[in-house]
Amino acid sequence: xxxxxxxxxxxxxxxxxxxxxxxxxxxxxxxxxxxxxxxxxxxxxxxxxxxxxxxxxxxxxxxxxxxxxxxxxxxxxxxxxxxxxxxxxxxxxxxxxxxxxxxxxxxxxxxxxxxxxxxxxxxxxxxxxxxxxxxxxxxxxxxxxxxxxxxxxxxxxxxxxxxxxxxxxxxxxxxxxxxxxxxxxxxxxxxxxxxxxxxxxxxxxxxxxxxxxxxxxxxxxxxxxxxxxxxxxxxxxxxxxxxxxxxxxxxxxxxxxxxxxxxxxxxxxxxxxxxxxxxxxxxxxxxxxxxxxxxxxxxxxxxxxxxxxxxxxxxxxxxxxxxxxxxxxxxxxxxxxxxxxxxxxxxxxxxxxxxxxxxxxxxxxxxxxxxxxxxxxxxxxxxxxxxxxxxxxxxxxxxxxxxxxxx
Ligand SMILES: *Cc1c(COP(=O)(O)O)cnc(C)c1O
Numbered sequence: 001x002x003x004x005x006x007x008x009x010x011x012x013x014x015x016x017x018x019x020x021x022x023x024x025x026x027x028x029x030x031x032x033x034x035x036x037x038x039x040x041x042x043x044x045x046x047x048x049x050x051x052x053x054x055x056x057x058x059x060x061x062x063x064x065x066x067x068x069x070x071x072x073x074x075x076x077x078x079x080x081x082x083x084x085x086x087x088x089x090x091x092x093x094x095x096x097x098x099x100x101x102x103x104x105x106x107x108x109x110x111x112x113x114x115x116x117x118x119x120x121x122x123x124x125x126x127x128x129x130x131x132x133x134x135x136x137x138x139x140x141x142x143x144x145x146x147x148x149x150x151x152x153x154x155x156x157x158x159x160x161x162x163x164x165x166x167x168x169x170x171x172x173x174x175x176x177x178x179x180x181x182x183x184x185x186x187x188x189x190x191x192x193x194x195x196x197x198x199x200x201x202x203x204x205x206x207x208x209x210x211x212x213x214x215x216x217x218x219x220x221x222x223x224x225x226x227x228x229x230x231x232x233x234x235x236x237x238x239x240x241x242x243x244x245x246x247x248x249x250x251x252x253x254x255x256x257x258x259x260x261x262x263x264x265x266x267x268x269x270x271x272x273x274x275x276x277x278x279x280x281x282x283x284x285x286x287x288x289x290x291x292x293x294x295x296x297x298x299x300x301x302x303x304x305x306x307x308x309x310x311x312x313x314x315x316x317x318x319x320x321x322x323x324x325x326x327x328x329x330x331x332x333x334x335x336x337x338x339x340x341x342x343x344x345x346x347x348x349x350x351x352x353x354x355x356x357x358x359x360x361x362x363x364x365x366x367x368x369x370x371x372x373x374x375x376x377x378x379x380x381x382x383x384x385x386x387x388x389x390x391x392x393x394x395x396x397x398x399x400x401x402x403x404x405x406x407x
Contacts, residue, residue, distance in 0.1 A: 013323075017206020020329060023322035025205040026289045031185075034192045039207040041112050046214070051107065058103055062136070063093050065100075065218065069226035069383070075353045082236065082376035084369055086356070086386045087223050087251065094129050096359065096388030097216060097247045102129035102198055104215035106137050109196035116140045116195040120184040122149055122177035122243075123313035123361075124156025125388060126200030131165035141165040144183040146176040149313060155392060174307065177317050181291050201244025202321035205292030209322050216250025223383055224254050231381055237372070238263045240385035241364040242335065243279075243314050245321030247387040252333060262334070264372075265324060266364045268310035269337035271407075275300075279308040280337040281320040282328060290319040296328075311340035311396070311407040312360035314388075338367035340407040344400055346370050347390065359388035360397070 017023050025035060045051040059065040067088040076084045089097040102119075109117060117134045120143070121127030127143040134141035143160055147169045150157050160167050172179045181204075188197040202212045227235055238255060240248035242265040255261045270278035285296040288303060297319040298306040310316040327333040338346070346366035350358050358366060362385070369384050376382070390397065399405040 013206060013210050017210065019209070019323045019326035022293075022295050022325040022329075023206060023209055024294050025292060026294065027205045027292050028189060030189050030192065031205070034188070035205055035207065037112065038108070042108055042207055042211050045108050045111055051111070055104060055107060059100070059218065063099050063103060064091060066222045066226075067091050069223055069230065071230070072354050075350065076373070078349075078353055079370065079373040081374040081378065082372075082380040082382045083378070084373055085227065085235070085381065085383045087219060087383060088386055089219060089247065090356070090358065090362070090386045090389035094125070094132050095391060096125045096129070097219060097250065097385075098126045098129040098200060099132065100218060100250070101200070101212050101215040101246060102126070102133045105196070105198045105211070106133040106139065109139070109198070110137060112196060114139075114194060114196040116142070116191065117198055118142045118144070118184050118187050118195055119198045119200060120144045120177065120180040121156075121200065122146070122180070122316065123392065124149065124153040124160070125314060125392070127165070127167070128156050128159050128163070130198050130200070131160040131163035134165060135163045142187065143167050144170055144180040144187070146170050146174070146180050148175040149177065149180070152313060153392065177313075178291070178305065185291065201246045202249050202323060203244040203291065203293060203319065209293065212246050213249045213253060213323060216246050217253050219247065219250040219385065220252060220254035223251060227381065227383060233381070234258045234261050235381040235383045236260070236262060236376065237380070237382045238384075239266065239365045239368050239382060241266045241315060241361050241387060242320060242324060243268075243317055243361060245324045247385050249321065249323055251383070251385045252327075256332065263332070264368055265333055265335045266368045267320070267335060267337045268312060268315035268364060269339040269342070270309040270311070272339060273337070276307040277309050278337065279310045279316050279318070281318070282335040283337055293319070293322050295322040295325045296320050311343060311400075312364065312393070314359070314361040315364060336368060338364040342367040344397065344407065347397060348401055356386070357390035357394065358386055359390050360393045362387045
């Protein structure tokens, strides 16, 4: 097989959506039929050349694909080791990778004859991507968002409203992403006949982890083709940040069959690995069930979900996508973390070295590159996913980096 041919997918969940012992479907009875219908429609869309051609066209003409694979020459020189390439998902319409999935899902919703879209959002990026495609497809859109997040991410609230979406604030619990997901699930149970739930990461009950991954595989497919064109070989290392795990699985998946390619997922280390101070599920997490899926999560001994913290709202969630749990158990992907301070230092360095303002989420992946690139040879190659741009984060970053406030 030539290297440019697409690799077969080495991990497919089984019929019930398990990756090894992880994943599955832990939902109320009322959602089972809807999830079955969604699974069937997704498989039919995936096999339909007309659907794929329309998805490709919109990804190209509306979303802005392919994104460049950019050789970060000055940063590489500064780090003094491996050659670093950035996969520029930050250049996509709405500013992050999330729209790859939002677009794919709304096209499936349209095939299902749904008229109403709901979504959850944390930092607001998935809410904005969903409000965007809902406007484009002329569908009603309701986005659930924790009241605390609405305050922290006011700009994205305004964007969603301008795009015609209704933003419903959630006052329960920590008033952040987990509670927003609960409200979205509750809405879906009530309105499942008319409504599709566009879940925003590679999480939740089957078929979401598989479907969301598939809509983001385009990241890795392009990166693989581009690095073969530019360097005539596959990279030594892939690096991506892991919130729920969608941008990382999108980059990693098409390379899983390439045995020489190492992969590192970077979770949010927050203030350090102490209870309630981070969101690094593979550091001190437990196996459990949260919001429809079995995976690694942060919970206390009674099974209560713990508080999480990260400087970046997009990584601040107590559970990780089940396919990552599987890849970790198989030893295929390494998982590490970057603290708030390390992410901020990497954020600043990319701004100053390359003239690119990265999202704080992506800055966690950059922090790992800063650690490992200098230890690698100059003939080695790293591809890091720049999952989003930092426009949404500039006020926060300015407080920490210019005014000396602590994250
Ligand atoms: C939402 C978000 C993430 C985290 O989500 P994943 O599903 O893990 O990709 C990372 N980067 C950006 C820019 C985001 O908006």
